[in-house]
Amino acid sequence: MKQLFVFLSLSFSVMSSLSAQTKLDIINAVNLDSLSLTLKEFTGEVATNVGGNAVTILNREEANNELAGDYLVEKFNAMNNLTVNDQAFNTNGRNIVATQLGKTNPNDIYIICAHYDSVADYCADDNTTGTATVLEIARILSTQCLDNTIIYALWDEEEIGLKGAGFYAAQASSNGDNILGVLNIDMMGYDGDNDDDFDIDVRPIANSIAMKDDLINLLSTYNFNLNVNVVNPGSPASDHARFWDQGFSAVLVGESWENNDQTPYYHSSSDRYSTLDLPYFHEIAKLIMSYMVTKGGLVSVDNSLTVSSTALTSNMANASYQWINCNTNLPISSETNQSFSPSASGSYAVAVTVGSCTELSSCVDFTPLDSETIKLNMIKVFSNPVLSTLNIEHPFNEDLSFELFSIEGKKIFEQVLTKKRSELNVSQFSPGPYFVRISEGERVFSQKIVIGK
Numbered sequence: 001m002k003q004l005f006v007f008l009s010l011s012f013s014v015m016s017s018l019s020a021q022t023k024l025d026i027i028n029a030v031n032l033d034s035l036s037l038t039l040k041e042f043t044g045e046v047a048t049n050v051g052g053n054a055v056t057i058l059n060r061e062e063a064n065n066e067l068a069g070d071y072l073v074e075k076f077n078a079m080n081n082l083t084v085n086d087q088a089f090n091t092n093g094r095n096i097v098a099t100q101l102g103k104t105n106p107n108d109i110y111i112i113c114a115h116y117d118s119v120a121d122y123c124a125d126d127n128t129t130g131t132a133t134v135l136e137i138a139r140i141l142s143t144q145c146l147d148n149t150i151i152y153a154l155w156d157e158e159e160i161g162l163k164g165a166g167f168y169a170a171q172a173s174s175n176g177d178n179i180l181g182v183l184n185i186d187m188m189g190y191d192g193d194n195d196d197d198f199d200i201d202v203r204p205i206a207n208s209i210a211m212k213d214d215l216i217n218l219l220s221t222y223n224f225n226l227n228v229n230v231v232n233p234g235s236p237a238s239d240h241a242r243f244w245d246q247g248f249s250a251v252l253v254g255e256s257w258e259n260n261d262q263t264p265y266y267h268s269s270s271d272r273y274s275t276l277d278l279p280y281f282h283e284i285a286k287l288i289m290s291y292m293v294t295k296g297g298l299v300s301v302d303n304s305l306t307v308s309s310t311a312l313t314s315n316m317a318n319a320s321y322q323w324i325n326c327n328t329n330l331p332i333s334s335e336t337n338q339s340f341s342p343s344a345s346g347s348y349a350v351a352v353t354v355g356s357c358t359e360l361s362s363c364v365d366f367t368p369l370d371s372e373t374i375k376l377n378m379i380k381v382f383s384n385p386v387l388s389t390l391n392i393e394h395p396f397n398e399d400l401s402f403e404l405f406s407i408e409g410k411k412i413f414e415q416v417l418t419k420k421r422s423e424l425n426v427s428q429f430s431p432g433p434y435f436v437r438i439s440e441g442e443r444v445f446s447q448k449i450v451i452g453k
């Protein structure tokens with residue numbers, strides 16, 4: 001039976017902020033509006049802002065993509081927890097690479113990458129689709145605590161010989177970087193026959209086949225509306241091939257060249273935003289996210305709080321806690337339990353630590369109740385619905401006023417409660433809904449009850 005409590009003069013809230021971020025939450029956070037805005041800005045369909053100036057990115061060809069590079073640097077710099085490397089590798093070549101260091105295994109690296117240069121104006125499918133997806137995944141994953149390192153890489157000069165990726169892969173190989181998988185996305189927005197087919201291009205190099213298998217498993221785990229073609233030996237005509245050259249695990253994901261369903265506007269200025277299949281593109285972007293969040297090793301720390309009238313409680317069990325005074329930004333000494341009952345009004349947050357990952361809750365305003373209000377909250381009126389005997393319990397030493405109102409607000413009964421526990425025979429009243437009002441001075445407790453028959 002559902003009980004309805006109406007507190008007239010009491011105000012306290014039961015609220016929570018963000019709920020725990022599961023892998024599914026992260027995948028569903030991939031947002032088509034966000035992706036579309038990047039697609040339009042990066043292809044010059046709409047103006048954008050770079051370095052505080054209103055600009056339009058008209059072209060991204062080899063010697064003409066400084067503005068595009070600056071745009072990407074600015075996007076990554078605006079995200080938390082990323083280290084941005086603006087990597088010049090020849091006169092005009094410039095990779096934009098952002099690193100999110102793993103909290104548990106910083107030397108275990110997964111790369112999500114796309115080339116951002118083009119061969120003509122616009123070039124929405126090739127490869128703003130990949131570029132926008134890398135930015136969108138970074139936007140979301142950079143807010144999360146991950147075990148492993150993720151590198152978000154946007155390569156330059158793919159169109160004139162996979163140069164940016166070639167430079168990076170050779171350097172990574174000589175550095176001995178422990179790259180466990182390179183997921184390259186290039187052209188993922190066209191599906192002319194609407195059959196939801198896409199390609200994974202793979203070769204039996206390092207653990208590339210296992211990467212392909214992991215992607216296929218994710219298709220069913222999350223019920224993506226996509227049909228896979230495995231192409232083996234896969235095309236070497238994009239940046240992943242430079243990682244194969246160095247013996248790294250890598251695959252290419254994109255629209256289906258295998259089924260001859262690639263964009264008919266390939267390498268021309270007719271490759272525009274309006275020709276893209278946005279739901280199909282969104283679905284592949286979510287598949288890519290599912291792979292990255294799985295391989296990144298999401299550490300699910302619930303940083304939400306429950307606020308009651310008497311305490312703040314972290315919703316994450318079995319963790320370490322440090323409560324923080326948001327007004328001073330300082331930890332509160334000795335307040336390291338899951339719940340915290342502030343003795344003074346203020347704004348409070350909790351830092352929750354699981355393993356090596358710490359997440360901070362949002363700040364919550366809290367005003368401790370005075371003892372009279374606490375006592376008011378302890379008033380009990382039951383049962384509800386009630387057939388004959390209504391029980392009233394309260395903790396006050398004073399006499400309280402008890403009143404019964406019709407649902408229209410007309411007072412139909414009153415008496416003084418002289419004991420901490422009283423019984424009222426309600427069979428004298430007609431069946432239906434009523435309001436009980438119990439007051440002690442200015443303080444009022446109110447509850448809806450239903451008298452049955």
Ligand SMILES: [Zn+2]
Pocket residue numbers: 115126127158186187238
């Ligand atoms: Zn391309």
